[in-house]
Amino acid sequence: MIVCDITAFPKEIQVKDPAALSAARRPYGESLQMTGGAITLQAPEVWWSEMEHIRMPKVENVRLVDRSYSRRTQVGTLYLTATHTIFVGKGSEDRNELWVLHSLVCNVVKHKASQSGYPLLIHCKNFQVIQFIIPQESDCHDVYISLSRLSRPEKYEELYCFSFNPNVDKAEREHSWDFLDLKAEFSRMGLPNKMWHITPINREYRVCDTYPADLFVPKSVTLPVIVGSSKFRSRGRFPTLSYYCKENHATICRSSQPLSGFSARCLEDEQMLQAIMKSNPGSRFMYVVDTRPKLNAMANRAAGKGYENEDNYCNIKFQFIGIENIHVMRNSQQKLIEVSALRSPSMGEFLLGLENSDWLRHIKSIMEAGIFISKAVAEEGVSVLVHCSDGWDRTAQVCSVASVLLDPYYRTIKGMMVLIEKDWVSFGHKFSHRCGHLDGEAKEVSPVIDQFLECVWQLMEQFPCAFEYNEKFLISIHNHVYSCHYGNFICNSQKERKDLRIKEKTHSIWPHLWENKLDFMNPLFKPEQSQNQGLLRPSTAPYCFKYWRRLYNRFDRELHPRQSELDCLMTIKEETQQLEEELALYEQKLAVLDKERAKTLYMQKGVLDSKQPLWSLPLDTTLANTPQDYLGGFMGGAPNVFTLQQGERESAELCLFGDKPKSSDADNSDQESGVADFSSHSSGEESLPSEDSGKDPDSDETGPNKA
């Protein structure tokens, strides 16, 4: 519970009892890092300006509507702070708090007044939908105006990551940014080597301001060639290495589209491609994959852009893969979200809505592109250059999907982090624009990274034993991409982040996720299994692409399985490990005891019989000299030790399958037996009366936990 009135201390929020706070917050993903007894949210200067936007810091008697049972509401107080919207429910139940980061708010909508008040709907970027009913129209309007402004910051400095301060010292924070090292990643791949090296050309971001400083190019390529090639590519994004396959030297390179127009060519660019092709000595040609639909690419020619002409480049095979652009994807996801938010659709409405959204078709097209590239690299040993228009959306998706298919490392927790850091963050995926971190062009927003995460999820569904991580990991990443809680996904390029001194002012998400990696483990992961090594060959049959309920209905608890196989297996695994450790410990103790016994025995030879009632066997002093024998005697007494151990184990198991104290959120304690609302579907002329049958949804006697 929050002890102090938050609004009373605009400049510094003191939250006592952080455990309760964290419990309330954990279900919603944006957990605070707590190190001390109390956390302090220190307010930087910018907060003062934020505070100005809060017209209404506190509204009483607000009702929070449970979206799944609209009859069920909770009365409480709504607080607006500089960073969060907080709802604190009244009543005896503890932990009934709801915290929503302003940066996660996608939009705020006022609905028509109802009898009970003025409804306010908050749609979040993590697909949470929150409905408040506010008694006074003026309050509702004030909250609406305040939230609308707070959720659309104009400056980076207003974002939460700049004020988030989890009691860690400066050194620790800086250290958090060193958690991932892309140089180490390239050397894991086997780079630099005699064919590839880092070019210093972009150290100051002069050749391409959206690229990272360190870039791998073929050794044979001279600086003028790089500069020439970059001038012939949109935004200067010249072909550079994304993935290198140690086994056969094939590479995945990426770039933006060439400025070929209808007939222009560039010798340096042609040399560049030639050099990439030649640095893979095993192959006679390379693929150039344009991930756009052919029509789109052709239309670009009119604007002086376009695609590579096979006649101008030697030994390239050119290939279109029709992935639609960011605008199509945005609209598609919008439709998908609408379908996922349908209250109680019929099966038909849901399936047709899903189909009409086209979302899964788009996922399939990205997957197919990834499969094409991974097969070219692994099976044909042919290098691939991938581009789209600017080479920061579809190109990032396709390169990273191909990498996940190719390299088991990216199917581990650390590997996935590295992959996102490499293909997305460093190569200038425009997170700020695509995720709408700041108030700006709505047309720039697009769920490009959502699609990548979903592709990985679809692969996890097909290969349940091939991934070290589980879907919670992906969902957590998704949440943090949008939450602006950490600095990793702020800005649109490495240069912008450097200019903004992100590493000095904010924290990195990766160590935080790494610390919680037990939550993200897939218990079924079997890296040694042959089909999980090397190239994954997913099926692209349409039935293999499923609706990702856990992401899109993440907050609709009643839609998810009531028992978690994953959690159960994880607990079993952990317990097995504990038992193993215990066993090892006891064996150790046993060995020590043996030794001591041997010693005492040796010393007390004469008076042994009377002093050692523990041994039931009548001891012959001559026998006692040989270690095996009193080991046998000792073992006779040993069961005492073990029964105690068993007792402990059983009590541990009792909670193993029931309430799981370890992973229990305030939220899912009633997962065992949720009560679904069947009567709302009643289609007949008569339906169950809700009043006279005494069917109070709150009084379900099926109870929240198994007694």
Added chain:
Amino acid sequence: MELSEHIKTANVEDVTLKRPFHPALRGTLCVTSHHLLFSDRKDEASWQLLILLKNIDAVEKRAVGSSGTITIKCKDLLVLQLEIPGMEECLNIASSIEALSSLESVTEMYPFFYRPSHLTLHGPWGLSSTEQYYKQTERLWDRWRVSTVNSDYSVCPSYTSAVIVPREVDDDKLIRSARFRQGGRFPVLSYCHHRNGMVIMRSSQPLTGANKKRCKEDELLLQAVIDGSELGYVIDLRSAQQAQQARMTGGGFESKSCYSHWKRIHRHHERGKVVQESLIKLVEACNDPSHSVDRWLSKLENSKWLSHVHSALSTAGLVVECVERDGHSVLVHGSEGTDNTLLVSTLAQLILDPASRTVTGFLCLLEREWIQAGHPFQQRCAHSAYSHARLKLECPSFLLLLDCVWQVWRQFPLALEFSEALLLRLAQEAYASNYGTFLCNSEQEKCAAGVKENTHCLFQSLSKPDIEEQYLNPLYEPNDLAIWPSVHPQSLQLWTGLFLRWTEYAQNMVEAREEVWSIVKEHREKAGPDRSNNTPSTHCDTLTPFENLMDELTIL
């Protein structure tokens, strides 16, 4: 014997067998009275495939030069291809299969010939009887009794000889009530809730007809069911409109004026042909090789299969709500009371009753609610999704039940003692089996055909203490509560284990299942013998190679 007369060519050499995701094999094909046997020619460790002819749903032949190709489509959805040298042999084989796979006479079917060494024909048949169920259910003793009014099956030909009815209603009243119900299926007890003594009854529709006939005894019977409490619910599995229309053809519903203490709720459920066609469309969509055409979701939608799953589960949920939450008794019926009625009452019990979630409990439930309650398996499972034969009385009600149970398992992965493999096995056995359990349409027919004397019982064989590990859920943890499934479309999924069983998709899932087992086993090993009590001993009867093979087939 007549069966062998159908076999014109018994053996063909040099046949090529093609199966999904396996390399083609060459070997010998052999047709017997009940089986199709293929064995490859390698002498050592020869591989054999044995298929019950009854499992074959459709045979398609195609001539390629002098040889022919037969495509065999099985009721368990497997599709095989056989390339047979010699046109005549090919045609002979095809016609033999066609004739022998559609035998009409029950006593000629394979269960009457299946005599494995590890089973004997003596002893009681089945897991439990009505009398036994009554004895076990103490709650019933006070107000309910076992009636043998139907001992010669004259009152209701599709019921068992013994049924449970309210104690205060005598047999004469039952006879009169039976006359007022379609097919004589008067209201009988299906389940008594252990927590509050409320009951689920099932019956067929009342024959009120156009002129609103009444039956005093039927009304008394239902009155006796709720005895004392103020309300009961009739869950009518037809829409209100359909129920009205049924009156025109002599059927009807329990009207408010005659059954004043019963509240009627209508829930529309598709039946018969519509559901069968759903299955056909769904399997067609799953087997569509043109993956580039991306109309999968609309095909899935168009099949309506998941809509049937949705309605069945939500009506079952409604029944449970009435019984568990509201504390009222329920009568479930549609028209005949032999399909959707059983589907809903079975699911409701699975949700309500922890005892029905163990292997034996579940099999007992199926025995009570499907075998003894007279689901006409022989008619309903005559053909499956591939058959070109004109549909008669086929309807995959039982398959739909298994799908719904699978959905419950997906949502409560710890709550059921049995595994998906058991559901798959049952799905297969219902259509083609070595056992007599799913033969005939009712107990009466079973008696007439001598099924209990001359065949083995599947449920008995499955519920042995040494049940195979694969039929058990390694994560099972008994749970006393009702397990309410979510019925939102977002929560329901295609049963890939069944419908995509023969695709590459299923292969990876097998790996996952195995891994779950190995995790659990490792734990049990480490935790010591006190925990491993519930580790099932693996089935290791010494079977002859032939029988072993057959076991493999049913498991496949």
